[in-house]
Amino acid sequence: MSANPILRTALWLTDRFYAVIPRRVPSSDALRRCKIISHRGEHDNVTVFENTIKAFEIAHNAGAWGLETDIRWTRDLVPMVAHDPDTKRVFGKDLLLADTNFQELRNAIPDIPTLEEFVLRFGGKSHLMIEIKDEVFPDLEKQKSILGRILSGLAPRSDYHLLALDPALFDTFDIVSTDAFLPVATLNYKVLSDQALSRGYAGISGHFLVLSDVMKNRHFNAGQMFGTGFPTSKNALYRELNRGVEHVFTNDAVKLLRVIEKALER
Numbered sequence: 001m002s003a004n005p006i007l008r009t010a011l012w013l014t015d016r017f018y019a020v021i022p023r024r025v026p027s028s029d030a031l032r033r034c035k036i037i038s039h040r041g042e043h044d045n046v047t048v049f050e051n052t053i054k055a056f057e058i059a060h061n062a063g064a065w066g067l068e069t070d071i072r073w074t075r076d077l078v079p080m081v082a083h084d085p086d087t088k089r090v091f092g093k094d095l096l097l098a099d100t101n102f103q104e105l106r107n108a109i110p111d112i113p114t115l116e117e118f119v120l121r122f123g124g125k126s127h128l129m130i131e132i133k134d135e136v137f138p139d140l141e142k143q144k145s146i147l148g149r150i151l152s153g154l155a156p157r158s159d160y161h162l163l164a165l166d167p168a169l170f171d172t173f174d175i176v177s178t179d180a181f182l183p184v185a186t187l188n189y190k191v192l193s194d195q196a197l198s199r200g201y202a203g204i205s206g207h208f209l210v211l212s213d214v215m216k217n218r219h220f221n222a223g224q225m226f227g228t229g230f231p232t233s234k235n236a237l238y239r240e241l242n243r244g245v246e247h248v249f250t251n252d253a254v255k256l257l258r259v260i261e262k263a264l265e266r
Contacts, residue, residue, distance in 0.1 A: 007186070011230075014209045019233035026241035031260050033246050034237075037066035037129055038253035039229065040083060049090055051081045052111045056122060062254045066127035066247075068163070071115055073135070077143055078102040079115040079150065085135060087112070098135060116150045123153065128160035129249075131184070132169045140172065148175045156180035161202055167195055182225065185210060197222055205229070205249065208236070213243055220244070234259045 026034075041055025042048065042062070048055050056067050072082040074097055087095045091109050105112060115130070122128060137143050154160050156176040163182045164170060170181040178200045185192045185206030193215050196204045203225030204211070211228050219226045229249030231237045237256050240248055250256055 011207050011209055015230070015232055015236055018231075018236040018239055021235055021239075023235045023238035023242060025263050025266065026238055028264060030241045030244075031264050034241055034260060035065040035127070035247045036063075036253050036257055036260070037068050037127070037227070037229075037247060037249045038064040039068045039249050039251050040070070041067065042254050043251075045090055049111055051083060051090075051113075053113050053117070053121060054111075056118070056126075059253045060122060060126050063257050064126065064253045066129055067122055068129040068131065068249060069118060070131045070133055071147075072097045072133055073137070073143065074102045074105055075099055076101045077139060077146060079143075079147060080105070081113045081115055081118050083133075085133075115147075119150055119154070124159060128154070129163055129182070130160060131163040131165075132173055134164075134166055134169060137172070144173055144175055147173060151175075157202065163205070167192065167199075167201075170201075182227070189215070193218065196224065203227065205247070208240055208245075216244065231256065 038059030040050035041052065042058040043050040043055040048058065051069055059067060069081050070083040071079045072085060073079055080097060082097060084090065085097060087093045087109055093108060095105065095108060097105065151160065157180050161180055161182045162173065162176065163184050165184050165186065167183050179202050182202045182205055183192045183196055185204055189206050189210045193204050197218065203219050205227035207230065208228040216226045225247055226245060227247030227249055228240055228245050230251055231240060231248065232252050237248065237259055
């Protein structure tokens with residue numbers, strides 16, 4: 001979800017608008033094709049915190065096809081599963097990951113998993129969508145080697161994709177072929193769409209408000225993925241499935257999986 005508060009509010013209002021518009025139930029084929037991707041796991045950041053093994057376990061056990069997460073690096077170059085550069089928002093502790101050694105972080109907040117722990121637990125069981133965050137890389141070659149080693153037991157594209165808001169990060173972490181990279185669009189969706197097509201990326205992902213049917217058809221015709229987020233209601237999900245979207249990123253994976261299950265029962 002965008003960090004821009006104005007855009008975030010606009011996206012939320014859009015979702016509320018679509019939530020009250022009745023939609024026809026998608027076909028059984030569309031419902032079965034739908035690939036629900038749990039965004040940072042099933043969390044409320046009160047009883048279950050985002051990007052923790054517990055959050056991912058809940059989504060995985062509920063039947064989520066994929067798990068989306070983020071990478072941040074500690075001072076001693078251990079890749080951690082965390083969205084923010086610090087731990088204040090989620091855990092209430094003022095620690096900057098890039099300035100904190102792994103053992104110090106583990107002692108202070110044991111719930112934050114390493115990327116290796118995440119991959120060992122869920123790799124090959126769920127499709128992993130791993131977002132590279134834009135930060136300072138003090139030893140890039142070593143960090144590329146570490147990331148490559150952790151992912152070496154998995155097959156890019158079939159087991160995981162690497163995501164980024166800025167495609168320049170794909171050039172920085174060029175450890176897989178370009179068709180394993182999935183750019184995430186905000187308001188730069190037209191530029192990223194063109195880049196995904198011209199550079200042979202896996203496709204494009206972004207909020208359903210900004211990704212149109214015309215764009216969807218361009219990527220599908222090129223054999224690429226087209227993932228949207230973040231529906232929170234049955235009608236918003238139905239809208240996406242009725243227009244042919246297969247990959248759906250959501251903060252409400254368990255809820256939407258139940259919607260699909262009930263629709264298939266009918």
